[in-house]
Amino acid sequence: MSQQQMKPLMRETASQTAGPYVHIGLAPRAAGFEIFENNFGSVLTNEKTRGERIRIEGRVFDGIGTVLKDVLIEIWQANAEGKYAHPADQQPGKALDENFRGWGRSCTDFDSGVYTFDTIKPGVVTGRNGRFMAPHINVWVVARGINLGLNTRLYFSDEAEANKKDAVLNIIEWEARRATLVAQREDKGGQVVYRFDIRLQGDGETVFFDV
Amino acid sequence: MSRTPAPDAEYMMRDTTSHPAALTPAYKTSVLRSPRLALISLQNSLSEVTAPVFRPEEFGSLDNDLIMNAAKDGLPIGERILVHGYVQDQLGRPVKNALVEVWQCNASGRYRHKKDQYIGALDPNFGGCGRMLTDENGYYAYRTIRPGPYPWRNRVNDWRPAHIHYAVSGSGWVQRLITQMYFEGDPLIATCPIVQIIPSEEQIRGLIALQDRSAFVQLDSRAYRFDIVLRGQRATLFENAVHGAPK
Numbered sequence: 110m111s112q113q114q115m116k117p118l119m120r121e122t123a124s125q126t127a128g129p130y131v132h133i134g135l136a137p138r139a140a141g142f143e144i145f146e147n148n149f150g151s152v153l154t155n156e157k158t159r160g161e162r163i164r165i166e167g168r169v170f171d172g173i174g175t176v177l178k179d180v181l182i183e184i185w186q187a188n189a190e191g192k193y194a195h196p197a198d199q200q201p202g203k204a205l206d207e208n209f210r211g212w213g214r215s216c217t218d219f220d221s222g223v224y225t226f227d228t229i230k231p232g233v234v235t236g237r238n239g240r241f242m243a244p245h246i247n248v249w250v251v252a253r254g255i256n257l258g259l260n261t262r263l264y265f266s267d268e269a270e271a272n273k274k275d276a277v278l279n280i281i282e283w284e285a286r287r288a289t290l291v292a293q294r295e296d297k298g299g300q301v302v303y304r305f306d307i308r309l310q311g312d313g314e315t316v317f318f319d320v
Numbered sequence: 321m322s323r324t325p326a327p328d329a330e331y332m333m334r335d336t337t338s339h340p341a342a343l344t345p346a347y348k349t350s351v352l353r354s355p356r357l358a359l360i361s362l363q364n365s366l367s368e369v370t371a372p373v374f375r376p377e378e379f380g381s382l383d384n385d386l387i388m389n390a391a392k393d394g395l396p397i398g399e400r401i402l403v404h405g406y407v408q409d410q411l412g413r414p415v416k417n418a419l420v421e422v423w424q425c426n427a428s429g430r431y432r433h434k435k436d437q438y439i440g441a442l443d444p445n446f447g448g449c450g451r452m453l454t455d456e457n458g459y460y461a462y463r464t465i466r467p468g469p470y471p472w473r474n475r476v477n478d479w480r481p482a483h484i485h486y487a488v489s490g491s492g493w494v495q496r497l498i499t500q501m502y503f504e505g506d507p508l509i510a511t512c513p514i515v516q517i518i519p520s521e522e523q524i525r526g527l528i529a530l531q532d533r534s535a536f537v538q539l540d541s542r543a544y545r546f547d548i549v550l551r552g553q554r555a556t557l558f559e560n561a562v563h564g565a566p567k
Contacts, residue, residue: 116412118332119549123523124339125500126347126514127485130433134423134449134485141434144390144447146380172352179435185372185493195370197327197492212372219435236365237330247367251498254349256340256517258498262367281360309353319334319359320368320494 160189160229172310191232386464390447398427410552414458429470481508
């Protein structure tokens with residue numbers, strides 16, 4: 110390809126905060142009205158989805174420990190076999206689950222500040238160049254006061270052995286910070302709940318990634 | 321050798337100078353909501369280069385028509401406009417099937433949201449949200465009512481320029497972007513802390529939609545053009561892995 114044909118690299122469009130009314134666009138029911146027939150939400154499963162049913166539950170804190178009530182969180186994850194429902198995932202021998210897209214969004218509650226997702230525990234996805242990655246869920250956090258969406262990952266407390274070998278957790282030089290990415294498994298009246306609190310700043314600040 | 325990337329190729333490193341910093345004291349809410357520790361740099365794996373895939377049948381026929389999608393017993397009040405443009409990546413390739421979601425206040429500057437207490441009147445016929453997928457060329461279009469400016473609690477008399485919020489989901493999770501579109505000629509752009517924390521004039525210009533005379537609808541609406549650039553995916557010209565080596 111000749112130099113003349115190459116287009117100059119464009120700059121990514123500048124990010125702006127999602128603002129306090131992000132619910133209108135992304136979760137209109139939370140804003141207080143019905144508009145779409147099909148709403149994107151926090152339940153990723155239907156009755157036919159394969160895999161262990163789990164609930165993820167947590168809160169988001171600011172730099173002085175205030176519980177934030179205007180945050181929107183999205184998750185993106187592989188299915189129970191460790192396969193993403195996307196054409197780039199060509200991992201051999203893993204099947205798609207037509208009852209699982211692997212994506213959801215949830216708002217922190219206006220009163221309690223709690224967000225929840227109902228999903229399944231993902232399987233193992235092979236990392237770049239064959240590196241091992243423990244089961245994990247990708248998490249994206251936006252809100253008023255956040256100028257560029259924050260990316261993090263959720264790992265599982267009952268996967269301690271796998272977490273020790275995880276390629277991503279191991280690049281976090283400060284071992285004490287790795288714990289901020291591990292959701293704690295609890296049994297709540299027969300329901301498996303993983304607690305995952307996110308601290309934007311200060312003591313116990315969650316690890317965020319430049320992806 | 322081609323510059324067409326493999327589907328699972330990595331995305332180009334994010335140029336952080338294209339965006340506002342996390343901590344921007346002029347926008348007060350950022351002070352306690354910005355991480356203090358450095359972000360950990362992550363080489364893309366399948367987790368970062370994949371993203372949810374959406375199907376046209378998930379969307380209703382009025383989802384991208386903000387003039388009609390919440391109309392109850394009449395039309396919403398305000399200036400009718402069409403907004404359209406292209407979603408492309410940094411190399412100018414169209415981002416097909418991207419999810420574009422938009423939200424805004426009404427012509428009075430009031431949001432249909434239970435937490436908005438502004439004195440500007442609600443419009444019973446206007447919701448203020450829409451969504452659509454880009455086509456094969458990365459093109460999207462919707463029609464709406466031009467939003468009004470409104471005051472907000474930052475400094476005592478700060479006003480937001482008229483704007484429409486955008487959330488875009490492309491073909492890779494790392495392309496996810498939230499931004500705001502402004503309107504050409506709005507004098508509030510120059511004094512808005514949320515706009516002015518963007519570190520370059522060039523990047524601010526990228527958020528200002530230009531009036532597009534060619535797309536005016538006769539006897540109906542004016543039009544604005546707003547293009548969006550998402551992260552580019554790298555073509556891997558030389559692999560680090562050794563292929564075809566004797567086993």
